[in-house]
Amino acid sequence: MFHTSSFHHHDKFILICCADTFVGHALAAYIATVLQHQPGMISKNWRVRALCERMEGMADLVSLNVDVQAQMKHVKSTVIVPGMTENQVSDAVNVIDAASKEGVKRVYMISMMGCDTADEDTPLGQFRKIEDHLRSVYAYGRWSVFRHTFLHNNFIFWTRMVEKNGELGMPMSSTTEFTTIDILDVCDAVTTVLLSPKKQDTDDGSAVEAIKRIYELTGPCTYTGDDAVNKLCKAIGAEEGTVKYKELELQNMRDYFEEIKKTHLPPLNTTVTANTTSPYVPDPQYHLEPVAIEVMLGWFVAATVSGVMGKVSNDARDLLGEPPRDIFAFFEEQRDNFRPPSGGDGDGDDIV
Secondary structure (H helix, E strand, O other): OOOOOOOOOOOEEEEEOOOOOHHHHHHHHHHHHHHHOOHHHHHOOEEEEEOOOOOOOOHHHHHOOOEEOOOOOOEEEEEEOOOOOOOHHHHHHHHHHHHHHOOOOEEEEEEEOOOOOOOOOOOOHHHHHHHHHHHHHOOOOEEEEEEEOEEHHHHHHHHHHHHHHOEEEEOOOOOOOEOEEOHHHHHHHHHHHHHOHHHHEOOOOOOHHHEOOEEEEOOOOOEOHHHHHHHHHHHOOOOOOOOEEEEOOHHHHHHHHHHHHHHOOOOOOOOOOOOOOOOOOOOHHHHOOHHHHHHHHHHHHHHHHOOHHHOOOOHHHHHHOOOOOOHHHHHHHOOOOOOOOOOOOOOOOOOO
16 A cells, blocks of 8 residues: 555565654665665665555655565565554564565564563563564574664754753763664664675574574663763863753653654754655654653663663674764764753753
């Protein structure tokens, strides 16, 4: 029902689920762009197919020759990106089962660090349910899970707090250590395995046991809330202390996200709904769905309770061939969106 482009019977597709989520859309756009710049892949008829619920904002994918429709025909690899809906588990299970039935040989999943320690009834914990189903259905096949940490790019949701209050507030202490990673590095790592599946092998053999199953994608180091505001101030050319870290209650963070979804304008140089060239910066009005908010809040809980978000992994570096981008690079790139308060201490509009 989502048919938007024709395909040749020789086409071989990489299916990306939930392309109307931030991660799904970014991944579909990234892989399609890489294919366009690799003539060998084009000559072998490789294309991206995107599965989505909302057709709004898919024009940029169609312009990249992405086939936007719901079917498994000619699909050779599938990437499960959990949807940001209450049906995220059942929807993902249906796709995994359909892929198995159609004989899709390689299935991968985008998950999040912390899902294995979160309550299974929470949106973050349900990522683990999807992982378990994938592991069960493809027990003897080629499957892997990419668990990423908090995305640099999500900090775009804090631009209003920075501008109005001169604060970067999160529901964890200023000394809690956490990692982040850029969506571009996540896409690059996943694409490396998708297009060069032998990189997934852990030795020279071809046995199922030699396949790396879980990748943990983090940046090159840990940060604290204080580290983050210092890097932000430096990136935007502001004096140290212009933006301060603030520890928030979980409900205050939820209220803030819900408020900016309703009232905040999209950031500059973005997004799929703004019909621009970059799908790598999220739009609060489009992407801050209730489940997406709860997933982020679950990440903060995991960072505080289990400390798992303070773990640095070399998996991204090994796949990229170089260290992932530091959070400073993202703040510097988005400096026009992070405008410090003109009065130094905010304008009195208490938004959290």
